[in-house]
Structure formats: C-alpha cells, structure tokens
Amino acid sequence: MTARINRDTKLCMSLSGRPGNFGTRFQNHLYETLGLDFVYKAFTTQDIEGAVRGIRALGIRGCAISMPFKEAVIPLIDALDPSADSIGAVNTIVNDDGHLTGYNTDYLAVVALMRRHEVPTDIRWALAGAGGMAKAVASALVDYGYTNGTIVARNADKRAALADRLGLAHAAETPGDGGMIINATPIGMAGGAEAEALSFPMKAIEHAAIVFDVVAIPTETPLIRAARAAGRRIITGDEVLVLQGREQFVLYTGVQPDDEAVKTAAQVALAP
Template sequence: MPRSINRDTQLCMSLSGRPGNFGTRFQNFLYEALDLNFVYKAFTTKDLPAAIAGIRALGIRGCAVSMPFKEACIPLVDEIDASAQAIASINTIVNDDGLLRAYNTDYIAIRKLIERYRISPDTRVVLRGSGGMAKAVACAFRDAGFMSGYVVARNEEAGRRLADICGYAWAADASGLNAELLVNVTPIGMEGGAEADTLAFSREEVEAARMVFDVVALPVLTPLVRLAQLLGKPVITGAEVIVLQAVEQFVLYTGVRPDDALIKRAAAQALA
C-alpha cells in the first residue's frame, strides 16, 4: 500500500537548472523501505533567494543543490560545513528549525572512494574538466594528499584557475602526461549528450594508466569505463559517486544510515 502524506510529513527537495529523477527515486525508495514519514520532490527556480527563503520559512528539511546554484547559494545559508568550505561550493542544505547548514556531499563521496580503493597519494592524477564537480573532485584529491596532478581543460582560464587552487598544473590535453590515474569529470560519455559515444581519454592514455575514474553516472558503463574494463584496468564509476553522495544526503536529512544491501537496492531502482 502506498504511503500516505499527512501534516507531519517532512519534505526534502532538490534545486537544479535541469532536474533529474535519480535523487527523487533514490530518496523516496529509502523513505518507503524504512517507513520514514518523508517525501522528496525535484524543483527548479528562476528566483534562487526566494527559493532558499522558502526552505527556511516552510520548514523544508533538506535540499540537494545542483548546477547552476552551487556557489550562488553560499551567501543565502547560515553555516557552511568543512566539506563545502574546502571547495567554496555546496550541494546540500539542511534546515534545523530555520538554521540552514550547507554541505558538499560530492566532496565527501570522493574522499570516501579514495579511501575505499586505497589509492596512494603518490599517484599521478590527470583530471579532465574544470566545472563545479571537477572542483569537488580535484580538491578532494588535493586534501587527501595528492601532490602530483594535472587539470586538462578546453577552457584554459577555468582550467588554470582550478589547477592553481589545487597546486596542480594545467594542460590542454592528456597526451604525454604519464598519468597513473585518469579522472573524467566532463559530460563526455554522458547518456543523451553530444559526446555520448566519445572517449574522454585516448586508448593510448588508458593503456598507459593504472586506474580509471569516470564521474559520469549515466550510463554506468560509459565508453571510457568499457574500454578500461576491456583492458583490465581497475575502475571507479560515476554510479558509485552519485550513490555515495546521495546516501550522505539521506543521512543528513533523516539521521538514519541504511545498510549496504538496502542502498544497493535503492541504487538499482534509481539508476534503472
């Protein structure tokens, strides 16, 4: 029987320029499975200050924040967690009786994956991308002690800016950089995108690397991931990132941490 919504139901939401379904499916699956009186809905807005004021005024428990609002939200909240301070970007707001605290669970997820895969800080990282998510990924590697890295970006100004923040170097392409870990944080390979069938790194670069990390979540098996697996390289997928960061949001909203088996079921349903 479907859960009923009542006056005590707590609302969580997302704000994105282009709302998707992953968060809605993932969070609502867990609310129902754990019999929590919560509901989750995706929104967009053309009036960000009013939207954030509405979260505070209406007692909305939590809000996931996606592009293009991650930096613009900063002056609109009351407190900023270290995870968001580290990269001057937020992706989660938690409302505690009108006090808005901001976090970045993307950053938290990347740090957890670095630990999970026991990636040595001595590893030479080549990261492609210079947007908001690239900043979260690059800063997570920086703060985990990775000193040797390159930011590869088509936009030289943005690429150099991110490289400078992390103490890395900028490069126009990845050839000749002798990457040990290749990280794609661009839309290359994304389902439905203009470069859905494109490799984020060349076959030669993948062959030379020890490990590949593709932050693109849909599809899970991007062209880069498929090639890396074909070549027998260890792989971290974007699905792992999106699930981990969503779990951390769920915990912040509800105070409940689901077990691994339930998280796996929620992820399968949300990514289907």
Template sequence: MTKPMVGRDTKVCMSLAARPGTFGSRFQNRLYEMLGLDFVYKAFTTTDLPAAVGGIRALGIRGSAISMPFKEAVIPLLDGLEASAAAIDSVNTIVNDDGRLTGYNTDYSAVRTLLEESGLEADTRFLLRGSGGMAKAVAAALRDAGFTTGTIVARNTAAGRALAETYGFAWRAEIGDEGAPLLVNVTPLGMAGADADALAFPPAMISACTAAFDVVALPAETPFLKAAAAAGKQRITGTDVAKLQALEQFVLYTGVTPAPDQVEAAAAFARGETD
C-alpha cells in the same frame, strides 16, 4: 514497515540541477519506503536560483541536493557552510533547520572514501578534466588522500588555473597527448543528453592508463567507463559516488542511518536494476 501516506506532516526533500537525473529521487524515496519514514523527494530544475532557494526556506523544505551548475552560485544565498563546503567553496547539499540554510559537500567525502578504498598509491599521477564545483570536491579529495602529482585540464583558463594553484597541481587548457595512470572525468562528457556519446579521454590514453574515474552517474556506463572496462582497467564510477554522497545526504535530512543491505538495495533500485 509501512510508509505513511503523504499528508500535512510529510517532510519534503528535493534536488536542484540544470539537468535533473533520477538516481537521487529513486534512492531517497526507496529508503523512505523501506524505513517507513514520512518523507518524499522530488527533483527540480530552475532558471531562477535565488527564488528556488528562497522557496526552500519559505516552504520548509527539509533539504536539497545541489548539482551543476549551482554548486558555487548557491553559496551567497545560504546562512552558513559546514567545514567540507567552506574548505572548497562548493555546496552539493542544503539542510534547512527551522529556516536556517546550511551548505554541505557530501561529494568530497564520497570521493575521498572511494579513493582510499581503490588501493591506488598516493604517488599515482593523475589527469583531471574539469574545473567546476564537482572538480573542486574531487581535487580536494585527491590532495587530502595524499595524491601530489596531477594536472587539471580545463579550457576555462581562470577557473582551471585557480583550481590547480589552490590544490598544488599543474594545469593545461587542452587534453593533448600526455595521459596519466589515473584519468578522472569531472565534466558532463558522457552524461545522458547532448553529451551522451562523448568520450572524455582519447582511446589511446584510456588504453595506457591504470584506472578510470568518471563522476557522471547517468548513465551508469558512460563511453569512458565502457572503454576502460573493455581495456581491463580499474574503474571508479559515478554511481559509486552518487550512492555514497546520497547516503550522507539521507542521514543529514532524516537523522536515520540505514543498514548496509538497505543502502545497496536502494542503490540497485536507483540504477534501475530492480523494480
């Protein structure tokens, strides 16, 4: 199927992040190409979030992914929240319906799906590092998947305590020496850029765990995930999360559900595994 040339009727989708990546743009644009859809997707950053969201509304941008650090700050700028976003006060997706902007959270559903597919028992104790908007989605997904025993690690006392109390988990400010069978990184540690070489958890903790979960999608193999692989641990990767949440965004924007083989092909392209 031939994708139309970009023109007057082309629908535009985008993303907003402090540190834009390439996965979403490559994933969405490859699916548009495969399905012959008159859409185009572009990643942006901004230092003026209200103006950027105003542009989404004024220019008729069909949808926008929202990444760190805008997932909570964007909420007052929207007209409404879908249930998943309202429940955790965090937005990773905006859908524009004729000027009405609604916030969704596809991170939550992606993480919930991956936890259920992982085979991990709900009584598995976890250590979750982070307290921002994505950490809310992961903590909520853990709770709703039946995980009851865990600790939030966050230096931001107010945010860390609030997150732990909201979802019924413990909190501590520093990593310390006590690990857990399931280690979850929901910080930029290991992300391409200034934190690329940072290890989210100490080597001894990784060696002692059962499973490693890193939400960082770029690079696909963070230092944390590499260490977990070397130790023979089960892994849930940020690219797994990125694929599922981006697929849900794609369906929200276009109303089209791609075939599984198309999704896998687009994800491989987004990871740079195919041309």
C-alpha cells in the same frame, strides 16, 4: 512503511539543470523501507534565488544541488560546512528551522572510493574539468594525500585558479604518462550535448592504470566502455552517486541506513 503524505510529512528535494530519477527513487525507497515520514521530489528552476528562498520559507528539510547551481547557491545560504567551504561548491543544503547550511557530499564520497579501491596516494592523476564537481574531486584527493595531479580544462583561467589553490599542475591537454585519469565534466552524461563523446583521448585511456568517470548516468559512459575494452581498472560514477546519496540521507533524517538497505535502494534507483 509510511502510511501516506500528511501535513507533518517532511519534504526534501533536488535542484538540477537536468533533473533525473536517481535521487527521487533512492531517497524515497529508503524513507519507505525505514518507515520515515519524508518525501523527496526533483525540480529544476530558472530562478535559483527564488528557489532557495522557497527552501527557507516553506521549511523544506533538505535539497540536493546539481549542475549548474553548485556555486550559485553559496551567497544565498547562511553557512558552509568545511566539506563545502574548502571547495567553494555545495551539493547539499540542510534547513534547520530556517538556517541553511551547505555541504558537499561528493567530497566525502570521493574519499571513501579511494579507500575502497585501495588507490595509492603517490599515483599520478589528471582530472578533466574545473567546475563544481571538479573542485570537489580535486580537493578531496589533495586533502587525503593525492598531491601529484594535473587539472585539465579548456578554460585557462578556471583551470589555473583551481590548480593554484590546491598546489597542482594544470594543462590544456591530458598528460599521457599513465596513472589515474578522472572525468569531472558533463561529457558522456545521458541527455547531454556530448553524451557520446570521450572525455579523454584514447591514448590517455590506453596509458592509464585507473580510469574514473564521475558521470553516473549512464553507468557505462563512453569513457568507461573504452577503458573496459582497453583492460583498465575502472571506478564508475554510480559509486559516487550512491555514496553521496547515503550521506545526504543521513544529513536530512539523522538516520544511518545499513549497507543492505542502501544496496537495495541503489538497485531500485539505477533500474531502467
């Protein structure tokens, strides 16, 4: 157990439009369990350029990046890991002596989840969203052989840009032909303007084989509740959250926590 914060304690942080408690609880629990001299704190900002300058100037070791900053930070940092470069979205910054590198651990988490749930690569899928998280999910799927997909979004230019870059179809409405549907929008997120809304119509949910909601808080989003009631296979956003948080922890500390430590940290982080 770390004795107390001192002048040598390394600081990690997050930047989000709506800060939550998951990252703070998850990371700090692992620091304490493994006896690491780190501390983690969540922040929001109206000045993303100033915040990134602060990461560099103050020697902050790492920073998780959430909506709406995943694309805005790219011109402010020094390098992109391939996981972020191919997507055009960053969810993690690592500071090595003032050199800031952007990663995307959401991408890595999605790949791991497809393998864990044994989702066949020939499945048809439709993804709602065209922002930073949608880019991570779609890019991960395509890079690992899931090429039979459709990007669904109201903004025609954004959905076309993402779909064309990855060789996918795009549409304003969800194709109702089964397969896997994936929500990568903020719809259903606790505290959001559409917290009680469904990200897909009921017809699409009832015809889907697998329903995947990237929204992690709450775990039981309206989409997941509807899919569960309809007897669909589900993949929940907290699975993404835990896997990507583990990857961030390793990037910040260089330490690989064991599965039991991660499971306990996730339970602590997701507790009410």
